[in-house]
Amino acid sequence: MSNQGISRRGFMRLTAGAGLGLLGASVLSGCKPGGTAGKAQGSFNWMTWGDHYVPGQLEKIAADFKIQANPTLFSDNSEALLKLQQVGGKQIDMCSADALWVPVYHEQKLIEPLDLDDFPVSKELYSLAREFKFWTTSEGYLAYPFGWSPIQVAYNPKYVTPAPDSWQVLWDPKFKQRIAMELQPFDVMAFMGCATGAKEPYNMTDEELAKAKQALKDLMPNILKFVEQNVEVVQLLANETIWLGTQNLGVEDRVRDAGGPEIKAFIPKEGTVGFIDGEMIAIDAANRDVARAFLNEAEKAEWIAENFIQFGRPLFNERAYKLLEEKGHKERADRYLYNQPEIALKMNLKGPAPRLEEYINAFNEATAG
């Protein structure tokens, strides 16, 4: 099956308009060589996070398939978006992004929607990962699903009793200077939104936003710091500098690995925020086929299982879960919700708030001190 061609976009529009997308594509697939991903060789440019591949993976793929990935690393979604906006597919073929950031790339016409069926490896995915609503458009699927994690509230049971189940625990005056959060203004505002009962934490109304801002202001005495790197939360929990913090899945193990005390984590009953990562192909990508071929290799269960062992947060490759089971990692995989991808859909997905300016200014004002 293919959506490649000289007038690919025109064709896409036509078929989509006629409601014959899949059918038309399959009819035409016979005429277009190199349609399925997995045959191209060469090198391509990938803007990503350092945890989207494991040590040795790129080298192995380069050696076995003559596909050379050149990763450029970034830390913040907005930085990657700005960069892709500026340089486009000429210089970046593939880019990683968080949940609702992906549609922004699409709106900005920066990425080329995919047909997951082009990727044989996509058969290994949980079926629900193939049909995220927010990634589905008439032109195709926006990103190849990679991994996910809800943001939980981690706490030290020695100091935080009884076991909390709500965001409200953060405002307890006992925990003055005992809380750390990652510095992601949109996400912090979204947490506040969750805590104050906003309907859409990433798209609050004026009143909701005002309430969230006030909540953050009230919370400031309890916040020790906003951390640049998530690992800091682990360190701070490990040396008992903080008793509460927002964290990805797997915080318990990471704190223990760092020599820290027993830590527990919960998903607040009001709901929480989470990320779903994916890989996007840039529009007019110069090495589009190479990138697609790479994706087909890199997303294979063997690598994904390896990735889970290395970084410890759930991924969307179902076959990898089986591999983990076989290798004796089932307990950990289950504890990290690997087998319950449906939870991913219950999260408020990370993304830029449509009301960018209001969110940022609210955050800046609440945290100015």
Added chain:
Amino acid sequence: MAVVERIAGEEEPTGRIAVKSTQRPSPLLWGLLPIGLLLMGFFLIPLSVMVLYSFWRVEGFDIVRDWTLDNYAKFFTLPAYRVVLLRTFLISLAVTIIALVVAYPFAYFLVRHTSPRWQRLFLVLVILPFWTSYLLRVYAWMSILGDRGLINQALLFLHVIKEPIRVFLYNQYAVVIVFLYLYLPFAILTIYASLEKFDFTQMNAAADLGATPWQAFRQVLLPQTKAGVITAFIFIFIPMLGEYITPKLVGGSGGLMIANQVVNLFRGFQFPQGAAITFVVVLGIIVFLIAAQKYLRIEELYRR
């Protein structure tokens, strides 16, 4: 003894010929061309583009080229930015003053109490820590100052305290300490340069005339090395105003600086507003530099 015979009332020593006094412009002037092109092409013009942005509007993730002063108005109307700017200013000032006070005796130590043969090595050792990662060095400080950090461990071990105390990290003091660490080498190098030129027999003369060491320092040494101190002040104070990583890492919730807020704005795609705030600060810096112009003249520092 004067190296060149000076003509009475002559402004320039004959070695440094004023261009106006010769008919042909000196070929040395061509040396300004590459740096001029570099800064024009890759500094002034790109910054001018950003200046334009600061007068535009953002809609979603697109810059809309509607002229507006809103971005500047917001800076002056939202109290948050003023509060943080003031804090930024005070922290930078405090660090700069402490750095100068700490660096001066250290530079003196280098000039007066190290063997001339190894002085250069000692000097290079001052900047060598820069060859490791900035981020890692700041992290290292966190494991010195933290609740379970080196200091607390030592105090616990010595039974000075029973519980880890939290006075060293995640507050403005931590920002000051880490900034001091990061900027001290610059202060040392600059003050060293002015101390090295000083003729220390003057100190003996002052002592001979009955000055205490402190008086000799105040009356003889400091006035003659003042230029170096002020130059160091400028070169520490101003760059610190734009720092955002250190305050975020060690500053806690109360130690954030203006650049942190600008970064937040940029991350939220509020380029016009972020640029506007930055340019207000940059404008202040330029005004300050023009006022302190005299001390940008490092020849003052190096003239014997």
Added chain:
Amino acid sequence: MADDRGSDFYAVELVGVSKHFGNVVALDNVSLQIKQGEFYTLLGPSGCGKTTTLNIIGGFIPVTSGTVRINGRVVQDDPPYRRNVNTVFQNYALFPHMTVAQNIGFGPRMKKVPQDEIERRVERMLQLISLPGFGDRKPAQLSGGQQQRVALARALINEPDVLLLDEPLGALDLKIRKQLQGELRNIQRKVGITFVYVTHDQEEAMVLSDRIAVMDRGKVVQEGTPTSIYHHPANRFVANFIGESNFFNGKVMDVAADEVTVEVPGFRQPIRVLAKRPVTRGEMVTVMVRPECMVLIPDPSTAERRDLVNMVEGVIAKAAFLGMYTQIVVELTNGTTALIHQPGGGELESAPQSLLGQSVTLGWRVQDGRLLVD
């Protein structure tokens, strides 16, 4: 290489050279003629323009107007490296990063002389300056005097038409200076190169020079041999700058064929002096008398016999024995003081202090006075 234009040309000739730095006039219409093989000295206080003159000959600074010729060739637009002139700089300007041999060999090296030839010549220069075996040292490892000699060798190795020396002995202490003065003069005789020498030390100028140009405020005020300048200073500045002098200001009373009579207020009798220049009655003039020409007259009645026609009275204010002579300061009746150098020996030498407060008469011959017009 020396230009074979013979000696029809001056080694250096400045015609109407002026130099302005902004509004400041450093040199004002200076003309000089320096002959081949001459030891020529520019003498003057600091700021008089002597170093500027040297720098113009060397080609380091451009002239504002005027012509500079070296061996008859007009050179004022040539850069230093195209003039066959070399300089010994004040404080020597030895290259600190090069050895003595590299310093001395620098000129030939720039002219692409073969390396073995350079080595030979450097060795010869080291012999000339009496520093054989010093070739591998760095300048910083030499004494001031040794550095000076290296600077000289570095310049001389190029066999320049003219050697310029800018206060070359200025940084040395007296004893070495004296010694090097002798050496300099010897070397100059040996190599026969024209030396143009800048100094503010009049004694050094007198010892070394064939001719001296005294400069003041950007002008050459007098040019001549050491003796002629000493004995016939052109004006008060020269007289004062070279040697010590007594000045008496007065009005011309009478002009005879070869003698002028000057009335000095406060003196009992007028001063008679040889008329070496035209003056008119009533004109204000200065009479200069060198201290060694003045004599203490114990008995004024014998003065005429010794031709001591000029006599003034005074009281001895100071007296000091200086070895070769005794220096006596006499307070004169007109309120000025006179300086006398009295040859040693006798009463003066044994107890100069005993003279203090004594009233004395000073005398000098007509031909010992000089009439100066300012």
Added chain:
Amino acid sequence: MNVTSRQGRTQALFRVYGILGYLFLYLPVFLLMFFSFNKSSAGSLPFTGFTLKWYQDLFADRLVIDAFWNSLRVAVLTSLVSTVIGTIAAFPMARLSFRFKEALRILFILPIMVPGLLIGISLLIFFASWLDIRLSLATVVIGHVVFTTPFVLLVVTARLLDFNYLLEWAAADLGATPFNTFRYVTFPLISPGVLAGALFAFTLSLDEFIITFFTIGPQSTLPMYIFSQVKFGITPKINALATLLFMGSILILCTFFYTLSRRGQART
């Protein structure tokens, strides 16, 4: 009070101060080196046991090695380019007086004073949208040169002001053309300043993150690698790298000073 004992005490006091100063400067460095041998992956206290695992990880990670070479390449190029540009600009700044010199002086130091974030973003927009230049290590070098050249300029200007211009006159007097004067006299004598400037530029470039991020193409540098480890954190692998880097530079430095002092002795 005995003068010599008092001097001795002052001497001792300053020595102690100096040692404390170096301790302050090096404590964090030693600590981060120490963590590179720590079993705990958090890169912080407490020490949970000795391991060389992080060094093995380091050498196994092609990306870190690539990033290291990229950083090195950029830093070397940056210091070369900015040293040339800064040095030739230092001559007129040190030796001439001309109109607008004061304004130029402010312009020349402004890149040091303006936040790097602003330089980075404006360069990205300028390169990509306005000039349509392909981002690469070359554009990174340009970005770095913009802010390191002022440092070179300052250092070399200082050295030139200290330079006895009579030495140049002497060379010209001895027949050296302007080029030879520069080659044999001026440059050897200002070279310590030039070297210091180059070292400065190299150091600054090596640790630059924010300008690098915005101006780089499909590559990565060490600071970028470190900053990108946001989600799951830095492992002591980076500490291992920093340790090796630091040791390497110390080694180079010691050899340099050792040969320098040897040469100095030979000449005496």
